[in-house]
Amino acid sequence: MNAKKSNPNLRVVASTASWQELGISGGVVKSAGNSEKYHTGNWVPRALEFVPENCINCGLCWAVCPDDSILLDEKGNMIGVDLDHCKDCGLCVEICPPNKNPDPAKHALRFRDEEKSDF
Amino acid sequence: MTKKIIDHETRTLDGNAAAAEALRQIEPEVFGFYPITPTSYIGEKFSKFVADGDVDTEYVCAESEHAALSICVGAAAAGARAVTATASQGLILMAEVLWNASGTRLPIVLVNGNRALSAPLSIHCGHDDLYAVRDSGWGQLVAKNAQEAYDFLVCSFRIAEAENVRTPLMMAMDCFHTTHTAMKISLEPDDEVQKFVGEIILKNPLLDIENPTAYGNFTKPDFYMEHKRAQLAGLENMRGQAEKVLREFAKKFGRGSGELVEKIGAENPEIAFVAIGSVCATLERAVEKLGNAAVVRPKMFRPFPSDELREKLKTAKKIIVLDRCSPCGAEWAPLGTEIRNLGLDAEIRNGIFGLGSRETHANDFVELAKNFENLPENKPHWINLREEK
Incomplete structure (x- = not known):
């Protein structure tokens, strides 16, 4: 399992360059592997929330996520959700075993009520 | 080689x-x-x-x-x-x-x-x-x-x-x-x-x-x-x-000039023609026949040389802008619209000429200038078009 973390600095760099700084670049890119900087997570309004104390670390959410947005540490333990790329499909919420508990306070993954804001 | x-x-x-x-x-x-x-x-x-x-x-x-x-x-x-x-x-x-x-x-x-x-x-x-x-x-x-x-x-x-x-x-x-x-x-x-x-x-x-x-x-x-x-x-x-x-x-x-807009004819013309391309040679002959007239020719359409055109057209009392294109649903054809947007004091009219190389002679433009008062204000006049009156 690959460790994957969202770099909070990328967002700051991406959205602060003025048009004057772009100069005559014409949109050329001088560095490879930058598709991760595309924060497709802002296409959707809801934000997923991870409650670590309720997580049983079963890995089912990681297995079903179509956007590779479940963040794991080096040992494969779930540590959070990559909101820059999460598309709000809800598959992880549906499959999560702790979410079967009738008490919502015991759920490990849920949608927050407030809307997210990116740029 | x-x-x-x-x-x-x-x-x-x-x-x-x-x-x-x-x-x-x-x-x-x-x-x-x-x-x-x-x-x-x-x-x-x-x-x-x-x-x-x-x-x-x-x-x-x-x-x-x-x-x-x-x-x-x-x-x-x-x-x-x-x-x-x-x-x-x-x-x-x-x-x-x-x-x-x-x-x-x-x-x-x-x-x-x-x-x-x-x-x-x-x-x-x-x-x-x-x-x-x-x-x-x-x-x-x-x-x-x-x-x-x-x-x-x-x-x-x-x-x-x-x-x-x-x-x-x-x-x-x-x-x-x-x-x-x-x-x-x-x-x-x-x-x-x-x-x-x-x-x-x-x-x-x-x-x-x-x-x-x-x-x-x-x-x-x-x-x-x-x-x-x-x-x-x-x-x-x-x-x-x-x-x-x-x-x-x-x-x-030793040829041409750095000006993006060429003006040939009277300095303070009663009437100025604005056009681009080969028709300007014909217009120069029309201007000679008219006397107190000028041809103002932008050498560039994009970027549009607005400031130079304002400068060259500021002394003209009447302006006829000539377009070799249908207005295609706009009130005026493209060059006419650009000139009208300059905010000049002159009276401006738009003429459509020479589509598909319809022949247009210097005398047609002389007639057009003499007929200025009868040209429509808010739509172009089609030059040398056969139409029922």
């Missing part, structure tokens, strides 16, 4: 041949081409230069105009000086690639023979093609005659390639009226032209494999708008760069 060096000479050439001679002297690295009336002869003549060893240009016969310009885009991104020639249907088939070239800031030069668009099919003159792609982000120089087509083409690469411009440029001349009309052309010496044009300044060339670059990238909502604004700055800078290069050309070769 030894190259033939041609010293300064006067030759009788049409616009196409003059353009081909300019391109022989400049010797771009790549020429992507697909033939179309009226500019096929540029490619034909240039391919002979290639076959005879007069130029080392990579001459690529494409399968369509879309491909021809795409070849130029690839070549320019690689770091080459690239050129193509087309007209009419060819230019609008290139449309998609025009935007790619300007957005990617590739200083390609395109020679266009302004030709009416189908349907019905016409191979004759019209400015429909030029106006159709006016918002493509390209510069548009419009030559009055074959000599000016040669002169503009010699200047084009330096205008497009300047570091603060880096924007593609089309050098347009009127179909048949200029492309196929012979005149005595002054060709400057090969070495002088080559010295004037100079070497291309490379910016992020793809062939610089030590510094890899990706072209034609996807842009997200957080960057697209800034890119479009930065692109506009390059196009706006083209005005100043064109003035500079045209002025330098005039100084070195």
